[in-house]
Amino acid sequence: MTKGQYLDRLSESLLNLPEEKVQEIIADIYAHFEDGRAAGISEEDIAKGLGSPEELAREYLKTCGDEAPPRQDTAREWVRGDRREEAYVEEWHFSPEDALNVALWNITLRLISITLVVDVHDGADVMARFDGVRFPNSDGEMPYIRFTRNGDDILAEEIYPQTALGGLLAGLLGTYPRLRGTLYVTLPREIGRLISNTTSGKQLVRHVATTEARLQASSGAIEGEQLTAKGDIQVNTNSGSQRLTNVKGQQLHGSATSGGIIGENIHVDALRIQANSGALVVTDAVVTGDVHMQTSSGAIRLSGIQGDNLTIQRNSGALKAESLQAKTIARITATSGTSYIHGLKAELVEIHHNSGSLSLGDVSFGVKCALEATSGSIQGENITGAELSLRGISGAIHLSGIAADKVAANASSGGIRLHLVKDADLSLGNASGQVKVVMPASAEFAYDIETASGGIEIGYPTKGAMEMNKRSARGTVGGGIRSVKVRTASGRVRILPE
């Protein structure tokens, strides 16, 4: 049995007890697991040593099942327990009716309804986690944190000189690993590292300038807003979703297992976002380095993405992208599901599609654009660049508004229909299906066409036709500047002027 399973079963068996007691018991057993693991014992063996969770729960119920509600002075006991901290107790600012112990207890146990605002001085490291909260500064010292009440909020202020009280608070918070609530960190000035780790609570991190941020949540969501890091930002959720707005930093790495990821207004050196079954939505990302986006079954929706190399990998979810810009390579791969890409600019564009259809608009590339689809169709308009390479196995290829120097297209069974706004060297191959090419009326080219059946039609005035029958045609149009070569097994071939 794993720690998680053990604690789940234990808390289920303790349902009759007040929530506070359950939290405390869970915390104790959680710490036992942690300490056991630190001593090199496997979770399995620790669980065995404790006996069954149900038996343990029965023992607890015997001990405190029919007792009066928890005493309010427990927290005070804890504070008093350590002589070091005792001196500071008087400095806790609460009105008389909000006794320290009660307030502390509230923070510890009722994060669901209370917002904890933590304000830490410049350069301090902040680590906030529900299952072991600590707030050391860069020297590893615990700052002294004073709490004041502000409406429903508890305001935690860092007070000089630093003392171990912060650690005490951390300990109190940290003793409750299974809190379900919101950890709300507001850090208006620059801090050191921000590390947060929640189990099921939601994390809201707003207006934070940090050297490095690592936010993790197993089932809760993470929301980051106005988050700036000198270094990297890592956001990791499992089933919870993440929303990152106005984020600046070196590398932003967001990953989610089943939750979705939403990014908006991101300025980073490198962007890497991975979702599994959740959707991925990114709007306005300016990245100096590479951009990598990946999903398994979740859909991807992108708008306004700039980067050096841009890689989009998806499996079955659909892709809808507008305004993508890569300085070097834009590479998009998909297994199934449709892709709609409108506005794509890169030196090199590579799109590999398996079964879904690919729809493109306004694609411009410097060197080469290679589009490949196994069974889906490829269609698009306004494709501009040097060399365009198209490959379809069973789907049709239908592109209009092509302005390229060189166009090569190969299709196994679907037809090929191309509309060129500029004359180009053409090399087309087709196993079955029609080939139709429309070029400017002014195009001058030498053609070489062969088809097994279906016939050939050249819509241009041809001079010096060397050969012209139903199966092959060779000749020259105008000065014969470009070359047009078509090979098909069956299907009609037509080369027509606009």
Place this chain on the structure above:
Amino acid sequence: MNAQFKKGVLELCVLAVLSRQDCYGFELVSRVSHSIAMSEGTVYPLLKRLRDDELLTTYLKESMEGPPRKYYRLTEKGNEKYRQLQEEWHTFTKGVDDIIEGRVVQ
């Protein structure tokens, strides 16, 4: 050994360990359960009861390995209880020993 019997002496064992030194949960549980071979799971509920009865108190202490640990400490009341239980135990075991060794006059 009989489980009920062990449970009875468990409280004494916990108090004895804590009378020498403050311990955190895992440390205490390991020591006690290894010496008298009982389920570690029985110690935690006992710790909770002892604390509720004010024989123990807890406090947090920084640890090198991770988050602060909850330490258990004997209160004055706990100390008294320990002395009382210890005396009872000695009287009891002496009585048992006497029987086993045949020192009891029939």
